[in-house]
Amino acid sequence: MITQKEIADMCGVSTSTISNILNGKLKVSEATRQRVLEVVRKTGYQPNYFAQGMRKQKTNIIGIITEDLIQFSSPPIIERIMAYCEDMNYRTILVNMRMYDKWLNTWYEDEKKLQSVLQPAIQELLSIKVDGIIYVAGHGRIINCFPDDFKVPAMVVYSYSKSSKFTSVVIDDEKGGYDMTRYLISRGHRKIGVIAGTADNMHTQKRCLGYQKALYEDGILYNPDWIRYGDWQRESGYQGCGQLLNEGVTAIFCMNDDMAAGVYDYLYEHGMKAGEDISIAGYDNMEISKYLKPALTTNEIPFSEIGTKSAEIMIRSLMEESEDNESAEVVRIPCQIIERDSVRDLK
Amino acid sequence: MITQKEIADMCGVSTSTISNILNGKLKVSEATRQRVLEVVRKTGYQPNYFAQGMRKQKTNIIGIITEDLIQFSSPPIIERIMAYCEDMNYRTILVNMRMYDKWLNTWYEDEKKLQSVLQPAIQELLSIKVDGIIYVAGHGRIINCFPDDFKVPAMVVYSYSKSSKFTSVVIDDEKGGYDMTRYLISRGHRKIGVIAGTADNMHTQKRCLGYQKALYEDGILYNPDWIRYGDWQRESGYQGCGQLLNEGVTAIFCMNDDMAAGVYDYLYEHGMKAGEDISIAGYDNMEISKYLKPALTTNEIPFSEIGTKSAEIMIRSLMEESEDNESAEVVRIPCQIIERDSVRDLK
DNA sequence: TCGTTTTAGTAAATCGTTTTACTTGATATA
DNA sequence: TATATCAAGTAAAACGATTTACTAAAACGA
Numbered sequence: 144m145i146t147q148k149e150i151a152d153m154c155g156v157s158t159s160t161i162s163n164i165l166n167g168k169l170k171v172s173e174a175t176r177q178r179v180l181e182v183v184r185k186t187g188y189q190p191n192y193f194a195q196g197m198r199k200q201k202t203n204i205i206g207i208i209t210e211d212l213i214q215f216s217s218p219p220i221i222e223r224i225m226a227y228c229e230d231m232n233y234r235t236i237l238v239n240m241r242m243y244d245k246w247l248n249t250w251y252e253d254e255k256k257l258q259s260v261l262q263p264a265i266q267e268l269l270s271i272k273v274d275g276i277i278y279v280a281g282h283g284r285i286i287n288c289f290p291d292d293f294k295v296p297a298m299v300v301y302s303y304s305k306s307s308k309f310t311s312v313v314i315d316d317e318k319g320g321y322d323m324t325r326y327l328i329s330r331g332h333r334k335i336g337v338i339a340g341t342a343d344n345m346h347t348q349k350r351c352l353g354y355q356k357a358l359y360e361d362g363i364l365y366n367p368d369w370i371r372y373g374d375w376q377r378e379s380g381y382q383g384c385g386q387l388l389n390e391g392v393t394a395i396f397c398m399n400d401d402m403a404a405g406v407y408d409y410l411y412e413h414g415m416k417a418g419e420d421i422s423i424a425g426y427d428n429m430e431i432s433k434y435l436k437p438a439l440t441t442n443e444i445p446f447s448e449i450g451t452k453s454a455e456i457m458i459r460s461l462m463e464e465s466e467d468n469e470s471a472e473v474v475r476i477p478c479q480i481i482e483r484d485s486v487r488d489l490k
Numbered sequence: 491m492i493t494q495k496e497i498a499d500m501c502g503v504s505t506s507t508i509s510n511i512l513n514g515k516l517k518v519s520e521a522t523r524q525r526v527l528e529v530v531r532k533t534g535y536q537p538n539y540f541a542q543g544m545r546k547q548k549t550n551i552i553g554i555i556t557e558d559l560i561q562f563s564s565p566p567i568i569e570r571i572m573a574y575c576e577d578m579n580y581r582t583i584l585v586n587m588r589m590y591d592k593w594l595n596t597w598y599e600d601e602k603k604l605q606s607v608l609q610p611a612i613q614e615l616l617s618i619k620v621d622g623i624i625y626v627a628g629h630g631r632i633i634n635c636f637p638d639d640f641k642v643p644a645m646v647v648y649s650y651s652k653s654s655k656f657t658s659v660v661i662d663d664e665k666g667g668y669d670m671t672r673y674l675i676s677r678g679h680r681k682i683g684v685i686a687g688t689a690d691n692m693h694t695q696k697r698c699l700g701y702q703k704a705l706y707e708d709g710i711l712y713n714p715d716w717i718r719y720g721d722w723q724r725e726s727g728y729q730g731c732g733q734l735l736n737e738g739v740t741a742i743f744c745m746n747d748d749m750a751a752g753v754y755d756y757l758y759e760h761g762m763k764a765g766e767d768i769s770i771a772g773y774d775n776m777e778i779s780k781y782l783k784p785a786l787t788t789n790e791i792p793f794s795e796i797g798t799k800s801a802e803i804m805i806r807s808l809m810e811e812s813e814d815n816e817s818a819e820v821v822r823i824p825c826q827i828i829e830r831d832s833v834r835d836l837k
Numbered sequence: 838t839c840g841t842t843t844t845a846g847t848a849a850a851t852c853g854t855t856t857t858a859c860t861t862g863a864t865a866t867a
Numbered sequence: 868t869a870t871a872t873c874a875a876g877t878a879a880a881a882c883g884a885t886t887t888a889c890t891a892a893a894a895c896g897a
Binding site: 191 | 491534536537538540543544549559560562564565566568569572573581582583584586588617618619751754758776777778781782783
């Protein structure tokens with residue numbers, strides 16, 4: 144591949160001049176500039192990335208660490224981060240931690256295990272000298288990724304950072320739980336059951352808070368028996384449905400679509416139907432929610448927006464790095480209810 | 491970050507020795523080796539990636555170009571490629587072409603458009619000096635990615651390469667069509683309809699071939715009216731179903747699960763049920779197929795295996811690069827029928 | 838005309854490794 | 868004893884860019 148030296152020789156100037164024309168601030172006569180640019184264009188010269196990265200101590204690479212690429216939430220977030228970075232002339236490098244057990248359909252919850260994969264991943268990225276690191280979580284655990292004195296800009300996406308030194312971009316779970324509950328109330332429901340996620344999960348906790356708030360605002364007495372904790376999986380929706388039916392609820396708010404599918408299973412088996420015998424709402428707006436019959440009303444997680452916003456914040460903080468801004472924040476992106484056919488008005 | 495020179499000073503040896511211990515072939519006494527290794531371990535020294543890449547002309551990076559990261563087929567393939575590469579001590583860098591229109595649910599079919607995105611992507615990877623490039627297609631078009639005299643090892647995955655100079659890893663579509671047809675025949679069906687993909691698509695064509703072959707082998711006269719071409723989308727499954735029902739088929743083989751879902755839509759609307767009134771089979775084993783009621787019998791595409799196999803071939807070819815092997819080949823990975831509840835025995 | 842400033846451009850150092858060719862002292866060989 | 872071999876290690880060049888400090892020539896001001 145053609146080198147800067149060769150271009151310089153062709154143009155009869157020194158490499159310094161080439162470099163200056165391409166990205167320097169020094170004065171160069173318009174004549175030589177044009178001459179050089181023409182040769183560059185013709186030869187398709189591109190600076191050697193490694194030489195460049197070595198000389199400047201900046202690489203224009205943003206590292207992305209993902210808890211698991213296979214999880215449905217990851218690709219759309221990552222896709223947007225990559226797209227935005229590309230537009231802003233940054234490259235990205237992706238490290239996949241593979242923390243999701245595809246067969247068990249569950250995350251490795253062990254903090255030790257997580258750290259034992261995360262730390263090498265971070266080291267890897269540091270050794271590549273990335274300009275910044277974006278950690279893309281897969282589920283709502285509070286993440287302790289980076290030490291407070293971490294030397295490169297870093298942030299946490301789709302989950303909360305333990306340290307307040309790092310910005311995190313999350314969905315507004317409390318509002319999500321609130322909105323969905325309000326929506327069900329507005330359709331006439333007052334006995335609203337919840338099939339929640341795992342109890343120690345941040346998504347679960349905040350959505351429950353929102354649920355409580357909505358109930359409270361409408362003067363509905365909060366009944367603990369109306370909340371059943373599941374494990375995000377279809378089967379636990381099935382279980383929860385049976386229990387909540389006994390409580391006499393008229394609507395069930397599931398904290399993900401998979402558990403809503405489990406509820407559908409139960410109804411199907413017992414000759415009942417969502418949107419007729421009982422109202423069902425989900426969360427996520429996964430692919431499957433359009434395919435359930437009747438189609439599932441659910442609260443859509445705006446993965447694309449999360450991705451874009453994250454990249455935006457990262458690159459902005461890279462730009463203003465001179466003034467070392469301590470402006471870490473928690474950015475909350477709202478979800479949006481997608482109305483389909485699984486919720487009916489209670490007469 | 492700590493440099494080789496510093497390690498050398500700490501150990502009272504030259505950098506050459508450090509380098510030699512870490513990856514050279516020259517003799518070093520066991521004593522110094524241990525001493526150095528200990529210091530390396532303690533300091534957490536990692537060679538600067540850019541300096542290394544510049545000096546060796548090898549980067550140990552494999553470039554992955556994906557037609558679209560958002561498509562369901564891409565993540566599992568890419569995940570396996572990355573995992574295998576990591577195990578073999580290669581890094582990967584991912585370039586996403588974003589060729590799938592999320593809103594229209596369709597690929598940019600325009601060859602010009604494809605090339606206008608592909609060529610910069612390739613240039614980008616070459617400028618990074620990747621050791622090899624893996625092109626991960628998203629749908630079954632014959633790809634003309636690389637010129638015959640392309641200087642780095644390259645291959646095409648999940649679609650066919652136009653040039654026979656490049657290895658491609660694909661699913662065995664003909665066998666897939668054959669197997670599924672045979673399966674339906676074995677369950678007693680003889681009037682088997684097909685809802686195919688787009689007519690010019692390689693997946694479509696080869697699966698149709700397999701279908702024909704199976705019919706032929708069982709002495710069933712091939713009836714062109716039993717094949718309806720769709721566009722891979724749900725709606726076209728719906729259409730096709732209505733038409734095939736008029737033909738009096740007893741089973742429908744859909745070339746993807748999305749169209750099978752469309753068939754389910756039709757049946758649902760007309761008060762019929764898959765697996766009872768008619769047998770339905772899909773292709774892909776997408777997430778949704780487990781959620782359809784009754785669960786869909788389908789032909790699973792082994793994305794993980796495709797990914798692993800691809801990475802394996804790439805890295806092998808990188809290893810034996812000395813003997814410039816002209817062993818380009820087409821590797822066909824078989825699919826596997828997942829029996830669920832949508833196919834019944836015809837009495 | 839003489840000194841000063843500006844313009845256009847360059848030589849050389851530098852970044853952190855790897856690798857080649859060389860050195861030194863010890864040991865084996867004839 | 869003289870020579871060849873060997874083990875252990877090093878100096879220095881190389882990779883390809885960027886950047887600093889410098890220079891030669893031209894332009895300017897008084």
